Amino acid sequence: NRRITVRDLAAAKERGEKWAMLTAYDAVTASVFDESGIPVLLVGDSAGNCHLGYDTTVPVTLDQMAMLSAAVVRGTRRALVVGDLPFGSYQEGPTQALRSATRLVKDAGVGAVKLEGGERSLAQTELLVSAGIPVMSHLGLTPQSVNTMGYRVQGRGDEDAHRLLRDAKAAQDAGAFAVVLEMVPAELAAEVTRSLHVPTIGIGAGGACDAQVLVWTDMAGLTGGRVPRFVKQYAQLRAALGDAAKAFADDVAEGAFPQEEHTFH
Ligand code: KIV
Ligand code: NA
Numbered sequence: 001n002r003r004i005t006v007r008d009l010a011a012a013k014e015r016g017e018k019w020a021m022l023t024a025y026d027a028v029t030a031s032v033f034d035e036s037g038i039p040v041l042l043v044g045d046s047a048g049n050c051h052l053g054y055d056t057t058v059p060v061t062l063d064q065m066a067m068l069s070a071a072v073v074r075g076t077r078r079a080l081v082v083g084d085l086p087f088g089s090y091q092e093g094p095t096q097a098l099r100s101a102t103r104l105v106k107d108a109g110v111g112a113v114k115l116e117g118g119e120r121s122l123a124q125t126e127l128l129v130s131a132g133i134p135v136m137s138h139l140g141l142t143p144q145s146v147n148t149m150g151y152r153v154q155g156r157g158d159e160d161a162h163r164l165l166r167d168a169k170a171a172q173d174a175g176a177f178a179v180v181l182e183m184v185p186a187e188l189a190a191e192v193t194r195s196l197h198v199p200t201i202g203i204g205a206g207g208a209c210d211a212q213v214l215v216w217t218d219m220a221g222l223t224g225g226r227v228p229r230f231v232k233q234y235a236q237l238r239a240a241l242g243d244a245a246k247a248f249a250d251d252v253a254e255g256a257f258p259q260e261e262h263t264f265h
Helices: 006-015 027-035 062-074 094-108 119-130 143-149 158-173 186-195 237-254
Strands: 019-023 040-043 080-084 112-116 135-140 178-182 200-203 211-214
Touching: 006 080, 027 040, 027 062, 040 062, 062 080, 062 094, 080 094, 094 112, 094 119, 112 119, 112 143, 119 135, 119 158, 135 158, 158 178, 158 186, 178 186, 186 200
Parallel strands: 019 040, 019 211, 040 080, 080 112, 112 135, 135 178, 178 200, 200 211
Antiparallel strands: none
């Protein structure tokens, strides 16, 4: 009864087994996914949009990531918990990255961290890995760069495709144990997946990746408004939860709750 490790994920790629990753931001939701056998839970800085009410991931702080990561670790027994390094917690350089990652490993108990960028985050990845912290790399659309990049498909055209392939190899060579590919053409993601010995984890990157990740609130239909095209909603939690709240409020208004079995004497 041990936790999944990065070695298990490497073995899965060798066996050609695909697996799923979900985000989680709190202990109760994480415990559901852990009991459902999801092997890897990402405490994504998508918590900014999906949990904390910001418009982007940019304002998310390391303090917030540490608090959410600790909750997800407490709620799980089996999953590998990966903590996202938020914007501004690693861009200054390897020393800052090590300080930030150490915080998530020691205080929150995560088994790995994720950071955005291939070649631009090479020195950070190398130092973290040499210090014993597994690193997941995130390429393609990197939401912390929304102000320069926007939200659109990355790696289109020969030059951008070659840069993505180079970034992926650089991340692997620096010691990353997996590479997230976000909003990348399926053909390019397939080529990256064939070229790497470490697993690729796709989100809007087609079916050839070794693994797939979705933001849990999108996957479960809890997110309000439009969801990106690459999302499949496996439940309609927003409607179900809204109906439950309305039914409770109606019962209270009508005097139908509480009843005798809910009452102490
Ligand atoms: O923060 C996040 O949820 C992510 C995934 C979409 C990969 O980085
Ligand atoms: Na993220």
